Amino acid sequence: MATDSRDVEQKLDDALLAVLPDGGNVVSVTPSGMSEYVHTYRIQVSMPDGSSQVFFQKEATGSNGYELMEAAFISESTAHEFIPEFLPKPVTMGTYKSRPNVHFFLSEFVELIEDDIPDPEDYMAPIIALHMRSMGRSPYGPHQWGFSNNTRFGDLEQPNEFKGSWEEFWTGQMKMFLDREEERRGPPDAEYAKLRPLFFEKVLPRYLRPLETGGRSITPTLIHGDLWPGNVRYKTDDTVCAYDSCVLWGHNEVDLGVFRNPRYPLGKAYLKEYWKHVPISEPEEDADSRNNLYMLRNQILLAILYPHDHKLREVFVSNMKLLVHRVLAEEAAAKGSAESLGGPGLQAHL
Known part of the structure; x- marks a missing residue:
């Protein structure tokens, strides 16, 4: 499980930290891109060996939000099986522990x-x-x-x-x-x-x-x-x-x-x-x-x-x-x- 030691009022939810790299520490969470339907973020995680890993997150609320995240994860995972070199690797989808009405999709971050x-x-x-x-x-x-x-x-x-x-x-x-x-x-x-x-x-x-x-x-x-x-x-x-x-x-x-x-x-x-x-x-x-x-x-x-x-x-x-x-x-x-x-x-x- 990753940790979030940032000096901010709202840290990443435990459900999200649980799927980030074990032993990593969240150093930044910033808005990424524009969407009319979901919130999107860039999450940077520092690793014990000094390297960094970067992830892309979508977030949405309610039952419609869950279906959006599920559709994104299943669709992207299926396409990634065939064209991994052209598609960001999906990691998972899930629901926040602290806010069970909020759902997320996580993939690797690609700089475009x-x-x-x-x-x-x-x-x-x-x-x-x-x-x-x-x-x-x-x-x-x-x-x-x-x-x-x-x-x-x-x-x-x-x-x-x-x-x-x-x-x-x-x-x-x-x-x-x-x-x-x-x-x-x-x-x-x-x-x-x-x-x-x-x-x-x-x-x-x-x-x-x-x-x-x-x-x-x-x-x-x-x-x-x-x-x-x-x-x-x-x-x-x-x-x-x-x-x-x-x-x-x-x-x-x-x-x-x-x-x-x-x-x-x-x-x-x-x-x-x-x-x-x-x-x-x-x-x-x-x-x-x-x-x-x-x-x-x-x-x-x-x-x-x-x-x-x-x-x-x-x-x-x-x-x-x-x-x-x-x-x-x-x-x-x-x-x-x-x-x-x-x-x-x-x-x-x-």
Whole structure:
């Protein structure tokens, strides 16, 4: 057990000291980083041999706080099994003895460079490694999509109940996320109300079902789940760190959706770097549309997190509309129709 001999009124709780290095002494506890959902700290511990060890701590209260800490620990621990060189090593999670309503997550501390977004080769290295090393290694079998625990995107719970097909799992996720968005923002306008059923009836079967039919198949892969630029940074030794995952066993291309989102300064160069190393799922000609489809997840979740930003709904609805129109146009072309994308045949659906 470590000790805390700092001259401060509130020292570290015994539950936290018990999981810090035995014989160590806490020399500093300082705020670290910014979060809208938890308190974060840098804890420096001096060791009897004169060396120091540094840890990162998250802290939150209540039952929701416990679930946040549990999700962080399980998600980060699972990802760390596959990419230990790219992810801070999780230590544990627990509950304070002196304040049983306060919960914590502890990992090693990694010094990051906050301002620089890694270039494509460096940015994609951890996600390429995660996908290549985990593909086909799910402990739940080759036809189970989901995860053993619910994870969190920000503070949003992501239920991950296993399903036997990728289409079934992803359809359930999209329905759940869109329902939650409407609960927070209110009912959709008339256009969106017409788009939503077409999205589920036309778009999802069109771009997800071919992955697992016609002699094709995909393999469950551990996806990170939240690869926005705030979660992938250079370390001070110029290597890259990826963190704050919300993992699940899914289609590896899900992690690429965020790179298409205009909200972030990433884009095609990052996607091209990924495809240098990982094969595109068949049918390959659908890859661009699938990327757009998976981008919707990120955009819908952001719309839930920030319900007062009205443009966020407009953004994901416009991309949903693009996919619906694309599928309807394809169906019209297959029937030999000469109608254009904006023709009356398509508009009849909308």
